[in-house]
Amino acid sequence: xxxxxxVIETHHLNIYYGDFKAVGEVNLQIPEKKITAIIGPSGCGKxxxxxxxxxxxxxxxxxxxxxxxxxxxxxxxxxxxxxxEVRYRIGMVxxxxxxxxxxxxxxxxxxxxxHGYKGNLDELVETTLxxxxxxxxxxxxxxxxxxxxxxxxxxxxxxxxxLAIQPEVIxxxxxxxxxxxIATLKIEELMQSLKExxxxxxxxxxxxxxxxxxxxxxxxxxxxGTRSGTVIEFDxxxxxxxxxxxKRTEDYVTGRFG
Amino acid sequence: xxxxSHIFEDDLSARTRAGKRWQVVxxxxxxxxxxxxxxxxxxxxxxxxxxxxLDSKVDPATLIVDGIPLExxxxxxxxxxxxxxxSSGAFNKLEKEKSFAQRDRAEIYxxxxxxxxxVEVLESWSLLDSxxxxxxxxxxxxxxxxxxxxxxxKFISWLTRQRLVRPQTSEVMTTGIRTAILGxxxxxxxxxxxxxxxxxxxxxxxxxxxxxxxxxxxxxxNINNLAGVPSIIYGILGLAIFVxxxxxxxxxxxFGVVDPLTANGRTVLSAGLTLGLLILxxxxxxxxxxxxxxxxxxxxxGYGLGATKWQVIKAHVLPNAMPGxxxxxxxxxxxxxxxxxxxxxxxxxxxxSFDPTSPFSKFTTLxxxxxxxxxRPQAEWQHVAGAAILVLLVLLLGLNAVAILMRNRLSHKY
Numbered sequence: 001x002x003x004x005x006x007v008i009e010t011h012h013l014n015i016y017y018g019d020f021k022a023v024g025e026v027n028l029q030i031p032e033k034k035i036t037a038i039i040g041p042s043g044c045g046k047x048x049x050x051x052x053x054x055x056x057x058x059x060x061x062x063x064x065x066x067x068x069x070x071x072x073x074x075x076x077x078x079x080x081x082x083x084x085e086v087r088y089r090i091g092m093v094x095x096x097x098x099x100x101x102x103x104x105x106x107x108x109x110x111x112x113x114x115h116g117y118k119g120n121l122d123e124l125v126e127t128t129l130x131x132x133x134x135x136x137x138x139x140x141x142x143x144x145x146x147x148x149x150x151x152x153x154x155x156x157x158x159x160x161x162x163l164a165i166q167p168e169v170i171x172x173x174x175x176x177x178x179x180x181x182i183a184t185l186k187i188e189e190l191m192q193s194l195k196e197x198x199x200x201x202x203x204x205x206x207x208x209x210x211x212x213x214x215x216x217x218x219x220x221x222x223x224x225g226t227r228s229g230t231v232i233e234f235d236x237x238x239x240x241x242x243x244x245x246x247k248r249t250e251d252y253v254t255g256r257f258g
Numbered sequence: 259x260x261x262x263s264h265i266f267e268d269d270l271s272a273r274t275r276a277g278k279r280w281q282v283v284x285x286x287x288x289x290x291x292x293x294x295x296x297x298x299x300x301x302x303x304x305x306x307x308x309x310x311x312l313d314s315k316v317d318p319a320t321l322i323v324d325g326i327p328l329e330x331x332x333x334x335x336x337x338x339x340x341x342x343x344x345s346s347g348a349f350n351k352l353e354k355e356k357s358f359a360q361r362d363r364a365e366i367y368x369x370x371x372x373x374x375x376x377v378e379v380l381e382s383w384s385l386l387d388s389x390x391x392x393x394x395x396x397x398x399x400x401x402x403x404x405x406x407x408x409x410x411x412k413f414i415s416w417l418t419r420q421r422l423v424r425p426q427t428s429e430v431m432t433t434g435i436r437t438a439i440l441g442x443x444x445x446x447x448x449x450x451x452x453x454x455x456x457x458x459x460x461x462x463x464x465x466x467x468x469x470x471x472x473x474x475x476x477x478x479x480n481i482n483n484l485a486g487v488p489s490i491i492y493g494i495l496g497l498a499i500f501v502x503x504x505x506x507x508x509x510x511x512x513f514g515v516v517d518p519l520t521a522n523g524r525t526v527l528s529a530g531l532t533l534g535l536l537i538l539x540x541x542x543x544x545x546x547x548x549x550x551x552x553x554x555x556x557x558x559x560g561y562g563l564g565a566t567k568w569q570v571i572k573a574h575v576l577p578n579a580m581p582g583x584x585x586x587x588x589x590x591x592x593x594x595x596x597x598x599x600x601x602x603x604x605x606x607x608x609x610x611s612f613d614p615t616s617p618f619s620k621f622t623t624l625x626x627x628x629x630x631x632x633x634r635p636q637a638e639w640q641h642v643a644g645a646a647i648l649v650l651l652v653l654l655l656g657l658n659a660v661a662i663l664m665r666n667r668l669s670h671k672y
Binding site: 101 | 469470553555556557558559560561562563564565566569573574578
């Protein structure tokens, strides 16, 4: 498959925790301003791969990578690249909603403030919360604790927080797995509205979600006889779900195993 | 009944009974603890209140000037009383120590009490004896009256407002604990100033920055072990380092502010730093626990937004760990306030009547004072010691209350 606008590109990417190779030989292209889903059975390294894209896995002791991840013409893991800058341009939403135990306002404002935001914080908070489709629900309770929100609202607040610093890519690690179907739907709607301006990469266990919400899908699976996962197939989502070229993908998406 | 009962030999009532048994055991443990604490409190109160037989060398009635009883006389009148009743040599000596013009009324009144009235404790009883053995107390008083016709039987509290504000003296009825209270406060102040920032800083480093390697594991193990080292060892350490080696610093010599009364390193500063070393491991360990308890997801959220390590620590880790850090610090400081042994080694003064005025002052502390008084053979000093213990407990509870309030304010923010 050939893509025109590629944001992130990996070359022979191997990810290790100590001596253990968690992900091996990934050559993947993430298309710009599209939603790319990463699917696959548990423990095949989906989250590990996702966290490699903004160097979050470095927070795990002994984690390291081989190969390259090219973003904006540079290898993200180049010595001259500061991981803080990477995470600033490639934002992340986590599996469980993790708002700061501060006010709703402060959750969004803090993100902007640490990067020295010079504009009007109030305006930024409002536009950001509107982008995250949360403004109408929280505009009267901005000073309340973010922990008083429901799980789905908290997760959208986490999206808003990530948007506040205007990243180019947003990584989502199973963002709806802790939410009920209605809250999940809202997150999916939010993703659709965001893809005009942002590239989104989402890890999901939920096959319907990948089929519904994504434009491209990467299928990951453990390599034969090892405990290392790799991408076995990457294509447009409707192709992955209707006529996959790999037999294992077909088995997986049709529910024959996994 | 369960369908699968043929493969389970379940005796639900036995399980319930076992649970009840343990509940009773735990309840008993709690009751035992409460009883111990109650006994402790009763024991202290027992020595603080009670009957005494007092005898003064001079009947206060004879010292009434112009119809004004001694307690209400002005400074000048009291000085007159002193002049009349003391030899001129003794009076001049007092004047030479500190001129009467400089002494306030309370001080002069105390002198009258000590030098003229010379109130003596002939006999003293504990609170329980005073309540339950009143007959014996009265019989004893009658026999004492035969030899001391002026003696009077009084129910008193050994803890009075005057004791709190008076310096230490050698007379049991007039001695006070102001010197010791101020000494304790000064020492604890320096202890906190040293141990809190250093301890929390070390905890942050060990939890957030230090890599998992053999060197840091050794450091961690040693900190854990240091928390169990007997306090007297810290006293010896403090003596060697702060009192002897760093004497120019701890005596104030390098700052040119040596207290003329000390001129060596046995100062508030040495004591505070020694206690600081003593509680440093406790603060580090407790702070580490608190920092570790901050959910990793919170740190991830911060890092995920492109925050630097310090931004994450400052905005999220520390504020969320602070209630736990403060709790640990409270416990550590409570321990430091009650420490006696290391201060004996570092060289707390046993008998000083001058208030500590700077980190370079000689000092005594409440536990030292209590220790010294309880070591005396005369029964009446046990009562004064009891009064000092009560003050120490109140001081401790007061500091704890302040810290708990601070903690609650921090943790109720959200």
